[in-house]
Amino acid sequence: MLLSGYDPVFYSRILTSLTLGFHIIFATIGVGVPLMIALAEWIGIKRDDPHYLLLARRWARGFVITVAVGVVTGTAIGLQLSLLWPSFMRVAGQSIALPLFMETFAFFFEAIFLGIYLYTWDRFKNRMVHFWLLIPVVIGSSGSAFFITIVNAFMNAPVGVTVEGGKIVDISPFGAMLSPAMPTKVTHVLVTAYLTCAFILAAIAAWSLLKGRNHVYYKKALKLTMVSAFVFIIASAMIGDLSGKYLAKYQPEKLAAIEWHFETTAQAPLIFGGILTEDNEIKYGLKIPFALSILAHGNPNAVVIGLNDIPEDEHPPLWIHYLFDSKMAFVAIMTLIAAVFMILLWRNRNKAYTSKWMLRSIIVAAPLAVLTIEHGWIFSEVGRQPWILRGIMRTSEGATVSTHVDTMLILFALLYIVLAITVVRVLIRMFRSNTAEAEMADRLIPGGEDK
Amino acid sequence: MSYEVLGITVLWTFLFGYLIIASIDFGAGFFSFYSSITGKRHLIHNIIERYLSPVWEVTNVFLVFFFVGIVGFFPDTAYYFGTALLIPGSIAIILLAIRGAYYAFNSYGTRSKPAYMFLYGASGLLIPASLSTVLTISEGGYIEVDSSGKVTFLFEKLFASSYSWTVVLLAIVSVLYISAMFLTYYAARAKDVNAFEVVRKYALAWSAPTILSSLLVFFAISSHNPEHFQRMLDLAWMFVASFICFLVAVYLVWTKKRLGLSFVFVMLQFGFAFYGYGAGHLPYILYPYLTIYDNFTSEPMAIGLISVFVLGLMLLIPSLYLLMRLFLFDANYVQGKRENH
Numbered sequence: 077m078l079l080s081g082y083d084p085v086f087y088s089r090i091l092t093s094l095t096l097g098f099h100i101i102f103a104t105i106g107v108g109v110p111l112m113i114a115l116a117e118w119i120g121i122k123r124d125d126p127h128y129l130l131l132a133r134r135w136a137r138g139f140v141i142t143v144a145v146g147v148v149t150g151t152a153i154g155l156q157l158s159l160l161w162p163s164f165m166r167v168a169g170q171s172i173a174l175p176l177f178m179e180t181f182a183f184f185f186e187a188i189f190l191g192i193y194l195y196t197w198d199r200f201k202n203r204m205v206h207f208w209l210l211i212p213v214v215i216g217s218s219g220s221a222f223f224i225t226i227v228n229a230f231m232n233a234p235v236g237v238t239v240e241g242g243k244i245v246d247i248s249p250f251g252a253m254l255s256p257a258m259p260t261k262v263t264h265v266l267v268t269a270y271l272t273c274a275f276i277l278a279a280i281a282a283w284s285l286l287k288g289r290n291h292v293y294y295k296k297a298l299k300l301t302m303v304s305a306f307v308f309i310i311a312s313a314m315i316g317d318l319s320g321k322y323l324a325k326y327q328p329e330k331l332a333a334i335e336w337h338f339e340t341t342a343q344a345p346l347i348f349g350g351i352l353t354e355d356n357e358i359k360y361g362l363k364i365p366f367a368l369s370i371l372a373h374g375n376p377n378a379v380v381i382g383l384n385d386i387p388e389d390e391h392p393p394l395w396i397h398y399l400f401d402s403k404m405a406f407v408a409i410m411t412l413i414a415a416v417f418m419i420l421l422w423r424n425r426n427k428a429y430t431s432k433w434m435l436r437s438i439i440v441a442a443p444l445a446v447l448t449i450e451h452g453w454i455f456s457e458v459g460r461q462p463w464i465l466r467g468i469m470r471t472s473e474g475a476t477v478s479t480h481v482d483t484m485l486i487l488f489a490l491l492y493i494v495l496a497i498t499v500v501r502v503l504i505r506m507f508r509s510n511t512a513e514a515e516m517a518d519r520l521i522p523g524g525e526d527k
Numbered sequence: 528m529s530y531e532v533l534g535i536t537v538l539w540t541f542l543f544g545y546l547i548i549a550s551i552d553f554g555a556g557f558f559s560f561y562s563s564i565t566g567k568r569h570l571i572h573n574i575i576e577r578y579l580s581p582v583w584e585v586t587n588v589f590l591v592f593f594f595v596g597i598v599g600f601f602p603d604t605a606y607y608f609g610t611a612l613l614i615p616g617s618i619a620i621i622l623l624a625i626r627g628a629y630y631a632f633n634s635y636g637t638r639s640k641p642a643y644m645f646l647y648g649a650s651g652l653l654i655p656a657s658l659s660t661v662l663t664i665s666e667g668g669y670i671e672v673d674s675s676g677k678v679t680f681l682f683e684k685l686f687a688s689s690y691s692w693t694v695v696l697l698a699i700v701s702v703l704y705i706s707a708m709f710l711t712y713y714a715a716r717a718k719d720v721n722a723f724e725v726v727r728k729y730a731l732a733w734s735a736p737t738i739l740s741s742l743l744v745f746f747a748i749s750s751h752n753p754e755h756f757q758r759m760l761d762l763a764w765m766f767v768a769s770f771i772c773f774l775v776a777v778y779l780v781w782t783k784k785r786l787g788l789s790f791v792f793v794m795l796q797f798g799f800a801f802y803g804y805g806a807g808h809l810p811y812i813l814y815p816y817l818t819i820y821d822n823f824t825s826e827p828m829a830i831g832l833i834s835v836f837v838l839g840l841m842l843l844i845p846s847l848y849l850l851m852r853l854f855l856f857d858a859n860y861v862q863g864k865r866e867n868h
Contacts, residue, residue: 137635144631147587148624154591158598159616162609169602170824174831176595180588181839187584188846192853195860199853212846249831477677478613491621495628502632 085472087481088160091488093457095153097450098492102146104449107221107266108273109139110214116300117210121203126521127293128300133197134512135277138503140194145499150183152488160481164464164474167244171237172230174249179223186216218266225265229257232460233326239468256326260319267315268452271308272445275410277301279442282435284512293512295429299421302438306414313411317371324372327466328381330459333392334400335368336361337382344368344380349401352394390462396455403451406444413437530829531819534600535812537836538593539805545589546801547705547794552586553651554706555579556630558729560648563641571722574714576634577860582850583630587623599832603822607813610678611670612661619657626650655698663691666752667814690747697740701797704733708776708793712786727780734777738770741800752814758807765803772796 113132120128158165168176189212200206236251237244278301284294323331331337336347336358346368350361366376373380383391417438420428428434460466464474555575562568598605609616626647633643664670669685672678685691707730714723745766749756759766772795779789810818823829854860 140635141631143584144628144635147584148627151587151591151623151627152620155594155616155620158594158605158609159613160609162606165598165605165609166602169598169605170828173595173599173602173824173828174835177599177832177835178839180592180595181835181842183591184585184588184839184843185846187588188843188850191582191584192850196853247825247828249828476610476613478610478680480614484613484617487617487621491624495624498628498632506635 084477084479084481085475087485088475089471091481091485092153092156092160093454094485094489094492095149095156096453096457098496099146099149099153100449100453101446102142102149103221104269104272104446105139105142105276106146107217107269108271109135109142109277110210110217111270112273112277112301112304113139114207114210114214115304117207119300121207125296126516126519127296130293130512130515130519130521131297131300134507134515136194138506140190141499141502141506143190145495147187149492149495159478160476161464161474162476164469167465167469167474168227170244171234171247171252172227175223175226175230175253179220179227182216182219182223184216186213186220189213189216221265221269222262225262226253226255226258229255229261231463231465232261232456233257234465234468237468244468257322260315260322264312264315264319267308267312268445268449271305271312271410272442272449274301274305274308275438275445276442278305279439282438285429286432286435286439289511289513290429291513291516293516298429298438302414302417302421305410305441306418309407309411309414313407316407320371321374324380327460329383329386329390330392330396330456331372332381332383332386333394333459334396334455336394336397337368337380338384340379340382340385342369342377342379344372344378346371347397348404352397356394392459392461396459399451399455399458403448403455406448406451410441410444410448413441530826530833531600531823532809533833534596534823534829535805535809535819537833538596538600539802541589541593541596543798543801545586545593546797548582548586548589550655550702550705551709552579552583552706553626553654554702554704555710556626556651557648557703558706558710558726560644562725563644567725571710571714571725574710574717574719574722577717578710578713578854579630579634582854583627585847585850587627590623596832600824600829601812601817601819601822602824603817604812607670607672607678607817608661608664611664611680614680614682615657615660619654622650622654622657626654652699652702655702656695659694659698660685660691663688663694665808665811665813666690666748666755667811667816668751670813670816672816688751690744690751693740693743693747697737697744700733700736700740704730704737705793705797707733708780709790711780712790715783715786727783730780731777734773738773755807755811755814759803762803762807765799765806769796769799769803772799 113135116128116135117132119125120130120132157168189209193206193209193213196206196209230252233255234252235255236248236253238246278298281294281297281301285298320331323334335344336350336352336356337344338356343366345366346364347358348362348364350358352358368380369376369378372378417428417434420431420434462470462472464471555578559568559572559575562571629643629646629650633640633647663685664680669688669691670678670680707726710726711723711730714726745756745759748759772792776789776792776796779785779792808814810820812819824832
């Protein structure tokens with residue numbers, strides 16, 4: 077098919093990236109949206125503002141649909157780990173079973189309370205009781221992201237285990253969770269998930285405003301989501317910087333590959349853009365002096381390890397440079413959009429809700445945020461090649477030897493296409509057939525019909 | 528009790544939990560679909576939706592729990608079963624994905640669509656069939672391990688084996704039986720006389736096939752894996768107890784008395800049979816290659832997993848209790864007097 081000859085390692089990698097690439101869209105929504113729902117409901121109760129309460133309610137209704145896809149694709153990747161990477165899971169079962177197990181508990185906790193939350197909107201006299209039901213959902217969803225990222229951090233920087241002759245002999249279950257990659261990875265994953273969801277929900281509000289539906293409900297939605305997005309983007313930029321410093325110290329080969337940094341030097345420049353020729357010459361790149369040293373160590377004179385000091389068979393693929401650069405470009409655009417919105421909100425509030433260009437940019441920010449997540453994960457995962465467990469097990473040693481992985485790849489690709497199409501159709505139909513204005517009129521919310 | 532036995536008991540219990548609640552779920556999906564072709568949908572639709580909507584996500588977790596747990600306690604299972612199960616495992620994942628997603632699309636979306644109902648109704652019956660292949664494979668004879676440790680799955684052999692087909696039959700029939708027995712209880716609580724009559728008929732209709740296919744599997748094991756069969760005979764009292772529980776459960780439904788108790792007996796019926804089967808299977812996980820003593824996880828990891836498990840249960844049991852109180856035992860909710868979606 078794609079290659080002459082059947083290579084289970086290759087197909088296993090493609091199938092795993094396909095499943096994960098599809099899952100993380102819904103997983104990100106699953107982590108971030110409950111927090112936004114909680115914010116809206118809390119403001120709604122505190123200010124006794126039915127618009128915010130309706131916002132929470134409508135978000136929650138759409139959220140369930142995406143949760144369903146998140147749950148089923150999450151189950152898929154959970155099982156695929158053992159089906160496609162049996163030798164790896166044999167080792168992982170010894171070393172990182174604990175966070176995997178805890179992730180399931182967090183998921184369990186979330187599943188129970190999400191079911192309760194969705195079906196008890198008007199069941200309690202005290203509205204705060206219903207709000208408190210959402211807290212375990214937020215804790216559960218962020219908790220499962222937390223634990224599963226710990227597993228990934230271990231794969232990047234294994235600790236808490238003693239390796240002898242390629243086999244793990246001594247394990248500290250809790251020690252293995254405290255990988256040096258853990259703090260930056262976990263916080264970056266959480267904050268960027270919140271950020272992405274804030275942008276997605278902002279884009280929905282912006283879309284309605286752009287369509288001329290200028291009810292105050294949409295303005296409240298836009299303000300809440302964009303202010304959150306602004307806060308989260310600053311936080312994720314700061315954590316992103318710490319991630320660079322982590323890489324310099326613990327995974328220098330990944331950083332060097334991202335930046336096409338070959339010679340170990342002090343005052344290392346950062347390369348933006350450009351293309352790499354066959355003999356590793358960089359053409360058309362923009363060189364920013366000292367920037368890599370600053371990024372890596374916070375000091376313009378610091379020494380940054382280059383790829384030439386790393387054995388060639390341990391080099392990650394160099395194309396991740398392109399991924400990293402486009403990711404950073406997306407981040408820059410999103411920061412600009414969020415910042416302009418904040419300035420407008422401060423100087424000329426009305427314009428923030430009516431400027432066509434502002435609203436259009438916000439709509440663009442949502443897919444950019446999702447793309448940034450995808451780019452970030454791909455460069456992070458490909459950047460640790462050739463290792464599946466850095467320094468312990470190579471990816472090629474972890475894969476299944478089964479035949480038929482190629483057939484499974486086709487089946488799953490079809491499944492994801494069908495799911496993607498249906499989920500979008502169901503969501504659109506859901507909100508078209510029951511607009512916010514109609515629902516406000518139904519629920520006798522003041523201003524339901526006002527224009 | 529050694530850590531190994533403790534570990535497998537915990538996992539087996541989760542699998543049992545999954546068996547019961549997934550059966551209710553899968554069967555209900557099928558009945559819901561079946562009733563719509565036979566024109567009885569309006570009679571039973573409401574009670575099924577009211578039960579399933581808040582709990583479907585929880586069902587899935589029991590399965591995830593089991594397979595994450597087994598890799599944690601017995602890392603070698605990932606290697607043997609992972610390699611062998613690529614095809615049946617992938618099919619099961621795809622069916623689970625279709626079912627879960629289309630269930631949500633159908634019940635939370637704006638209107639119910641026949642195509643969506645068909646997808647989740649039909650996939651619900653195929654999932655138990657595909658998952659049951661794991662149990663079949665664990666009996667041995669369907670995978671080959673060469674001297675270098677390479678695992679080959681003998682797909683044709685599984686497909687041609689009468690034993691594997693009896694297991695599939697039992698899986699499908701029990702799903703329908705367990706589900707109908709539960710819905711009978713739930714309809715009675717909902718005081719929904721029409722629904723009650725429909726699901727009660729389903730329950731009684733599926734009771735005889737369930738016990739017949741159980742017997743079939745029992746005897747199929749005797750020729751497929753005599754060693755396991757012998758150990759099951761040593762535990763014969765458990766299977767007798769299971770049969771008695773079956774008689775009590777069906778009697779109660781027949782006479783329309785104490786339906787809650789009747790479902791408890793259904794759980795006991797399957798509990799005795801399931802634990803009897805499992806205990807007879809020990810110490811093997813995968814006959815004859817893998818026992819629970821081969822490459823058990825390290826002691827600190829076992830202690831870590833068990834501690835987390837106990838802490839987790841302290842969190843889960845009150846939460847599950849709350850879920851059941853709000854949706855299973857709240858008379859107003861069950862009778863449809865609260866619809867707060």
